[in-house]
Amino acid sequence: MTPETTYWPKTRAKLSGLALAIFLIAYGPGITWAAAPKHTKKTPVAKTAPVAGPQYAGRADAMQFAEDLAARRDLDPAWVKDAIGKARYIPTVSRLMQPPVKAFVKNWRVYRSRFIDPVRIEAGARFWLANKDSLARAEKEYGVPAEIIVGIIGVETIYGRDTGTFRVMDALTTLAFDFPASHPRAKERSEFFKGEIEQFLTLQSRRGADPFDARGSYAGAMGMPQFMPSSWVKYAVDFDGDGNIDLWNSPADVIGSVANYFKAFGWQPGMPTYYPVSFDKSHLDMDALMAPDILPTFGVASFTAKGAVLEGAAIDHSGPLALVELLNGPDAPQYLAGTENFYVITRDNWSSYYAMAVIELGREVAARVRQ
Numbered sequence: 001m002t003p004e005t006t007y008w009p010k011t012r013a014k015l016s017g018l019a020l021a022i023f024l025i026a027y028g029p030g031i032t033w034a035a036a037p038k039h040t041k042k043t044p045v046a047k048t049a050p051v052a053g054p055q056y057a058g059r060a061d062a063m064q065f066a067e068d069l070a071a072r073r074d075l076d077p078a079w080v081k082d083a084i085g086k087a088r089y090i091p092t093v094s095r096l097m098q099p100p101v102k103a104f105v106k107n108w109r110v111y112r113s114r115f116i117d118p119v120r121i122e123a124g125a126r127f128w129l130a131n132k133d134s135l136a137r138a139e140k141e142y143g144v145p146a147e148i149i150v151g152i153i154g155v156e157t158i159y160g161r162d163t164g165t166f167r168v169m170d171a172l173t174t175l176a177f178d179f180p181a182s183h184p185r186a187k188e189r190s191e192f193f194k195g196e197i198e199q200f201l202t203l204q205s206r207r208g209a210d211p212f213d214a215r216g217s218y219a220g221a222m223g224m225p226q227f228m229p230s231s232w233v234k235y236a237v238d239f240d241g242d243g244n245i246d247l248w249n250s251p252a253d254v255i256g257s258v259a260n261y262f263k264a265f266g267w268q269p270g271m272p273t274y275y276p277v278s279f280d281k282s283h284l285d286m287d288a289l290m291a292p293d294i295l296p297t298f299g300v301a302s303f304t305a306k307g308a309v310l311e312g313a314a315i316d317h318s319g320p321l322a323l324v325e326l327l328n329g330p331d332a333p334q335y336l337a338g339t340e341n342f343y344v345i346t347r348d349n350w351s352s353y354y355a356m357a358v359i360e361l362g363r364e365v366a367a368r369v370r371q
Contacts, residue, residue, distance in 0.1 A: 050090050088174075271339055279309060294352050323338075324352045
């Protein structure tokens with residue numbers, strides 16, 4: 001669950017966890033900790049390391065940050081300085097955060113085809129059948145449907161097939177101290193990644209783990225669900241009950257953590273993610289309907305007063321709605337009435353295209369499992 005992606009990660013190779021995308025990312029989840037983890041499985045190691053630049057030991061700003069972090073978090077100063085100092089600048093990481101040279105032509109059908117395909121559907125069905133008890137328990141405990149959980153994991157990493165090849169320590173440090181200045185939010189993003197270094201090193205210290213063992217996306221996202229360090233600390237759960245949270249090797253932990261993440265962001269059990277919508281052009285106020293973007297803002301009465309037409313169960317919907325637009329390149333766009341649950345999916349990735357890919361992949365996998 002990486003920070004601020006565009007509409008067009010191919011499979012976020014992660015770089016973001018899957019194979020390096022044609023459409024690159026431009027932007028962006030605890031238990032009470034005690035003993036070190038009992039597991040013996042190691043975090044994935046990259047087969048080929050990205051080209052690395054100099055270490056950060058020679059950077060005065062990075063070393064001062066390390067001292068301050070150790071004091072704030074009551075960590076061993078030498079350990080923190082060693083971790084940050086040995087991190088390397090990765091030019092590829094910095095480059096991939098730069099704004100695109102020219103805007104992409106957004107096309108939902110093209111985007112959909114990259115995620116809703118036979119390979120991913122079959123992998124999802126195998127994952128579902130192998131982990132049906134954990135999915136059923138997560139749905140019962142957190143209220144998040146199994147197909148949404150399965151959809152997320154499939155879109156993120158094809159069920160753990162591609163969780164990323166970058167050393168998380170390198171990626172986070174590069175983005176904290178060398179976030180591209182050309183980015184319009186460079187200072188804000190740099191501060192965000194400094195916070196992620198703090199969370200990551202605190203997490204690794206409590207786990208008794210080497211900071212350089214973890215591999216993930218170019219943005220520092222980890223495991224099957226691609227949790228950033230702060231999200232791991234806040235939302236990851238020990239769903240298999242072994243005393244350790246392992247988002248690389250424990251499907252149960254992954255399933256419970258994704259469900260907990262969505263519950264924390266307000267998932268409402270039983271609520272659809274969207275409804276069909278059409279328009280009454282005689283009094284259509286498209287500008288007003290589109291103004292809030294994907295944030296659910298309109299009650300049914302105000303939504304329909306602006307020219308949106310709802311039918312069936314949508315008429316009785318009690319919460320706010322948003323008009324969601326899915327562009328199709330040169331062809332006519334598609335529209336839907338997004339609910340608060342649709343919006344919850346976008347807390348992972350601020351994109352209606354991403355949310356729809358999650359929803360539709362989960363739906364296709366569920367249909368395959370029922371066959």
